[in-house]
Amino acid sequence: MSDPEHRLPAELEHKIFELAAHAHSKSIPTLLLVARRVKIWLEPILYSMVVFCDLIDGHVCFEPVQFSSVIQSQEISEHVRRLFASHELGPHLDLVLASCSAVQNLALDSSLWPDHLLFLSTMPLRRLSTAIANAFPAITLMDRLEDALWEKWKGLALIPNLTHLAFLMQKSLAIFQGALDACPALQVLVYLYFKGIVYEKIHLQPFAQDTRFACIPAPPFASDWQIGARDGDDFWVRTERFIAQRVSGQIDRGTFVLQEDFMTHFDPSGSLWAG
Structure with a gap:
């Protein structure tokens, strides 16, 4: 059991973990395992920008099946603000678009279909690339x-x-x-x-x-x-x-x-x- 006297102030600890997460997002999944409080702090950062390919150096590349399961939690899906939905999503695309209703910046590297417009109309969408x-x-x-x-x-x-x-x-x-x-x-x-x-x-x-x-x-x-x-x-x-x-x-x-x-x-x- 750790000695409470040797713990950093919560505000400073929070700031340190946030800086680490922003500096290298690929480290976030590991950092989430440190403690529940760290998980609460860093999940919004982890899911704020979601990509399914190695588009961005140093950024987490999400696995479609696992992500499709996670975003069925409204608490998680509401963190997603920027989404690059690549062809790797395949049959999971509709579920992702339907669940991630807080997206403001969306890019699709495949063509937009008529049914997708219904999902887009519920988003606070500011940018769409498709x-x-x-x-x-x-x-x-x-x-x-x-x-x-x-x-x-x-x-x-x-x-x-x-x-x-x-x-x-x-x-x-x-x-x-x-x-x-x-x-x-x-x-x-x-x-x-x-x-x-x-x-x-x-x-x-x-x-x-x-x-x-x-x-x-x-x-x-x-x-x-x-x-x-x-x-x-x-x-x-x-x-x-x-x-x-x-x-x-x-x-x-x-x-x-x-x-x-x-x-x-x-x-x-x-x-x-x-x-």
Whole structure:
């Protein structure tokens, strides 16, 4: 039995364990075994960001079957704020999305399906990164996207907390206008373009004076999500800064193209970044 006189003050002990957990999350499962009080302190940190692949160096890679069992506890599932749901989840995806209703930052490395929109509509979702070819049945990869109508995309309005929305391909003006009109919380609408690919700026000109709209180079998906999940300057933050400069007058309000030099590994087959 330990001598109480040799124990650190609870506040200091708590702080030490938190620092250790934030410094190297892979150590958290071991630290949870130290004592019940440590488990209570560190579980919110462990489950605050959940990934199922080796996406983030030093971060715990969760095992789908075990995680699916654990999150059936509401106490645990409510800790999950940032979730990278990779293909490793397989048949567990629906259960994970249904249980983790507190997620604010969600990335799916597989396509979003219509049934998933019901789960998303219950989340306090701020950021969504996914391919949406299957999310809206009327959209197929064979569609002439430049002729696409807002009617095919209006399901986006089912996400009530949608504030940031980005398209990886140039869509019709109707899509952009529909999103700006139908998503009342929308603050940022981005067209992501590929370095070296010519985009038709003239078709985007009608949005030049709408400071919510910006056109920027597409960043690498996984690494940029990692930066954002760790509260770093991902492309959303850079876009927000660019928009703030337009609003304040530091940059001409009619300048909506942000020129930066990025390498990218996006698949240009109809992906969507939204948040």
